[in-house]
Amino acid sequence: MTKATSEEEELGAVRNRIDAIDQELLALISERARCAQQVAHIKTAATDRSVQFYRPERESAILRRIKDANPGPLDGEEVARLFREIMSACLALERPLNAAFLGPEGTFTQAAAIKHFGHSVVTKAMGTIDEIFREVESDTCDFGVVPVENSTEGVVSHTLDLFMTSPLMITGEVCLRIHHHLLSHAEDLGAIGTVYSHQQSLAQCREWLDRNLPTAERVAVGSNAEAARLAAQEPNAAAVAGVQAAEIYDLKVLAERIEDEPSNTTRFLVIGKQDSPPSGQDKTSLLLSCQNESGGLHSLLAPMAVHGISMTRIESRPSRRGIWDYVFFVDIIGHRSDPNVAYALQSLEKDALLFKVLGSYPIAVL
Numbered sequence: 001m002t003k004a005t006s007e008e009e010e011l012g013a014v015r016n017r018i019d020a021i022d023q024e025l026l027a028l029i030s031e032r033a034r035c036a037q038q039v040a041h042i043k044t045a046a047t048d049r050s051v052q053f054y055r056p057e058r059e060s061a062i063l064r065r066i067k068d069a070n071p072g073p074l075d076g077e078e079v080a081r082l083f084r085e086i087m088s089a090c091l092a093l094e095r096p097l098n099a100a101f102l103g104p105e106g107t108f109t110q111a112a113a114i115k116h117f118g119h120s121v122v123t124k125a126m127g128t129i130d131e132i133f134r135e136v137e138s139d140t141c142d143f144g145v146v147p148v149e150n151s152t153e154g155v156v157s158h159t160l161d162l163f164m165t166s167p168l169m170i171t172g173e174v175c176l177r178i179h180h181h182l183l184s185h186a187e188d189l190g191a192i193g194t195v196y197s198h199q200q201s202l203a204q205c206r207e208w209l210d211r212n213l214p215t216a217e218r219v220a221v222g223s224n225a226e227a228a229r230l231a232a233q234e235p236n237a238a239a240v241a242g243v244q245a246a247e248i249y250d251l252k253v254l255a256e257r258i259e260d261e262p263s264n265t266t267r268f269l270v271i272g273k274q275d276s277p278p279s280g281q282d283k284t285s286l287l288l289s290c291q292n293e294s295g296g297l298h299s300l301l302a303p304m305a306v307h308g309i310s311m312t313r314i315e316s317r318p319s320r321r322g323i324w325d326y327v328f329f330v331d332i333i334g335h336r337s338d339p340n341v342a343y344a345l346q347s348l349e350k351d352a353l354l355f356k357v358l359g360s361y362p363i364a365v366l
């Protein structure tokens, strides 16, 4: 037997094993999908009208268990992503979900929505963050996905401001590593006279643009995907955007990963009308305000320290009720129903001028 024939035989044997495993996987995935159908049956028959098809706490507990139990050689994140998609398809069998995002097609917000809900979610592009809130408030969409903070550029203040008046709750968070690319029809950097992008993305690539395109005009537009759409219409223009936009608008990637900060991450919030029960690893977001006097904020936050609660973020915004009058967006570790969190919230509610729980939700797994 020649060496080539024995290699072919070896390869054939492993491929036969892969085919057999795929057959078993298919049978198991189908069985899982039938279980999801039974779950839907039970939920539909339930007398409790508030029954929820989408259960974020259950999904994140499943993903965490899979990651912890993963024997390798696949990476834990990789395995969790596969199970994310299986659950997404199972939920779509029970009841298809839709989610409004900051459009047009191809934005990072759409990528965040798909990362969170999986590819079976129906995504709906909106023109502004206000429209996303309205779409969910009016029940036209089940959920919305909005950007809230970026590791290089800081907070998306407009999103925070909308929480001051909206009745919607936060039901989840998504963290997305952001890679910006320079997309264009042009052959090289020398041909580029205009660079379009969202103002935050231009800021996140400022140093790279200063070094490589010092004379090109930078034009801020509504979204990175809109920038890609405009760049696709002009031979001497480029867009700073993600790889999804390059595919949708058929643009060349002239330079990859041009963000100044390699760990550039954006955090998005999932908003809806549904409260999430505890998953075991949760966060709670609060909106607070206190008397504008010396030590006011310090004493307002004292119950957190007393009850041993970690604060992961505090952001202040003008309340618009008067000059020097601020509200605070605070994220803490724990679910509002955890005893130490519940005690701290009771004290806060007593002392704060404004107290609103924006939601308790699972800490992002993926």
Ligand SMILES: O=C(O)C(=O)C[C@]1(C(=O)O)C=C[C@@H](O)C=C1
Pocket (backbone or CB within 6 Å): 036, 039, 040, 053, 054, 055, 056, 058, 059, 062, 086, 087, 088, 090, 091, 094
């Ligand atoms: O456990 C449930 O309640 C289900 O509906 C099943 C399932 C799953 O596929 O595991 C599907 C959707 C939910 O969001 C959570 C879990």
